[in-house]
Amino acid sequence: MTQNIYDDPEFYEGYSRLQRSVEGLAGAPEWPALRALLPDLRGLNVVDLGCGYGWFCRWAREQGAARLLGLDVSEKMLARARAATSDAGVAYARADMEKLELPEASFDVAYSSLALHYIEDLAGFFATVHRALIPNGRLVFSIEHPIYMAPTHPRWLVGAEGHETWPLDAYLVEGPRTTDWLAKGVVKQHRTIGTTLNSLIRLGFAISHVEEWGPTDEQIKVKPEWARERERPMFLLVAAGR
Amino acid sequence: MTQNIYDDPEFYEGYSRLQRSVEGLAGAPEWPALRALLPDLRGLNVVDLGCGYGWFCRWAREQGAARLLGLDVSEKMLARARAATSDAGVAYARADMEKLELPEASFDVAYSSLALHYIEDLAGFFATVHRALIPNGRLVFSIEHPIYMAPTHPRWLVGAEGHETWPLDAYLVEGPRTTDWLAKGVVKQHRTIGTTLNSLIRLGFAISHVEEWGPTDEQIKVKPEWARERERPMFLLVAAGR
Numbered sequence: 001m002t003q004n005i006y007d008d009p010e011f012y013e014g015y016s017r018l019q020r021s022v023e024g025l026a027g028a029p030e031w032p033a034l035r036a037l038l039p040d041l042r043g044l045n046v047v048d049l050g051c052g053y054g055w056f057c058r059w060a061r062e063q064g065a066a067r068l069l070g071l072d073v074s075e076k077m078l079a080r081a082r083a084a085t086s087d088a089g090v091a092y093a094r095a096d097m098e099k100l101e102l103p104e105a106s107f108d109v110a111y112s113s114l115a116l117h118y119i120e121d122l123a124g125f126f127a128t129v130h131r132a133l134i135p136n137g138r139l140v141f142s143i144e145h146p147i148y149m150a151p152t153h154p155r156w157l158v159g160a161e162g163h164e165t166w167p168l169d170a171y172l173v174e175g176p177r178t179t180d181w182l183a184k185g186v187v188k189q190h191r192t193i194g195t196t197l198n199s200l201i202r203l204g205f206a207i208s209h210v211e212e213w214g215p216t217d218e219q220i221k222v223k224p225e226w227a228r229e230r231e232r233p234m235f236l237l238v239a240a241g242r
Numbered sequence: 243m244t245q246n247i248y249d250d251p252e253f254y255e256g257y258s259r260l261q262r263s264v265e266g267l268a269g270a271p272e273w274p275a276l277r278a279l280l281p282d283l284r285g286l287n288v289v290d291l292g293c294g295y296g297w298f299c300r301w302a303r304e305q306g307a308a309r310l311l312g313l314d315v316s317e318k319m320l321a322r323a324r325a326a327t328s329d330a331g332v333a334y335a336r337a338d339m340e341k342l343e344l345p346e347a348s349f350d351v352a353y354s355s356l357a358l359h360y361i362e363d364l365a366g367f368f369a370t371v372h373r374a375l376i377p378n379g380r381l382v383f384s385i386e387h388p389i390y391m392a393p394t395h396p397r398w399l400v401g402a403e404g405h406e407t408w409p410l411d412a413y414l415v416e417g418p419r420t421t422d423w424l425a426k427g428v429v430k431q432h433r434t435i436g437t438t439l440n441s442l443i444r445l446g447f448a449i450s451h452v453e454e455w456g457p458t459d460e461q462i463k464v465k466p467e468w469a470r471e472r473e474r475p476m477f478l479l480v481a482a483g484r
Contacts, residue, residue, distance in 0.1 A: 147389065147410065147413065151407070152405075157399075157409060159409075163394075163411070164411065165393070165409035165410060165411045166409070166410045166411065167399060167401075167407035167408070167409050167410070168389065168407060168408045168409075168410045168473065168474050169405070169406065169407045169408065169473040169474070170472070170473060171389065171454070171472070171473060171474050171475055172454065172456035172471075172472040172473075172474075172475055173472055192454045192475075193435055193452065193454065194451075194452040194453045194454045197439075197449065197452045198451060198452060198453075201449065201450060201451065206448055206449075207439065207443065207448075207449045208443060209436075209440060209443065210435065210436040210439045210440060211436045211440075212413070212414065212434045212435065212436045214414035229414075230412070230413070230414040230415055231410065231411040231412060231413060231414075232410050232411070232413050232414075233413055233414060233434075
């Protein structure tokens, strides 16, 4: 089973204080770019894979989605998600993304935000999602960018005059990466962009957009500290059609 | 016009001594991976965009391709390419990739090896190639990987115990990069993988394979110095269908 770091008390405590946990979608700088990849959700059945506190599920219902199914491995997050809505159009359930089961041809849209880098068998996960989508259904997801995940020692290196670089190594060595982010021993699965895209293509998905996210000029004006995110991408956003 | 660095005497002199110039396709470590993306060439019309010495054109004819058109901006390289064959099925012509003109719906396969990173208007180039391919035609190319091209100061950094990293910066800052490779002031155009793939998708190409090339175990056994190429990818290989 995928490591359920979200129910680790120390991790959960830290995670719940992140801007994206407190402010929801508005606190996630990549959200406008990810949202732009979604179709008009009115009347659609949507599954959110790694729904966390349910911010996306509630937003999607506001956009007119017919039904939302939010899945997550974390009981704590599901409890908060459930407490945040009384909307009968939103259902939450616990699911281990590593052995995901979904009804066939049941969803118009599958969405996932920053969850897939925890999955070991990503090809198996994509296969399940492919079966669960209707023909012409869409998959939209964000994942940590492999440049961000790859290094043996992920860190900024400050050079002369304060210029920062991101010392990359092991990019082509796929597999687990253990970091101490919010808690000790968080395990993520590093894969190249090529591997992720080819997994989708092999299943019959048509890649419709690939974006290595960086902040806009407007975002940097508001938060100058985001400028460094242009040195190396933190997130990879992908849209694909079934 | 794209900088024609290949006819710079110093660059040409250095280039002509590279392993891939002396040995041809067998001297290019990424060739087996690139070749694997090509369809069976028997009876097909093929254009090689940036054909250099014509190694690929001659090889493709050996595979049974009906006709080969090799295009390059370098007079010197074309002269050597022409001198190397008397095959009537191979034609060479001078072309600036920046304002490429090709007859419509004339080729089954468009191929390009390590030339596209010199092109400023890559979207315009892809549009020309798209028009020149027949329906279901294929585009197969290699390009320098953006991780390799992006840095302000591309170099290996040697850390404790000789471990090498590749200090990445400016990955999301697209545009020209000037380096001193074989000659001073070689200008290449840095773009993210996303930008390159989205340019293709927008034109109607279906992405069929994306590979961030690294050496195989067998290649490293023969040439241990290639092991470092696993730290960061040097080449990006792409196949797409019209």
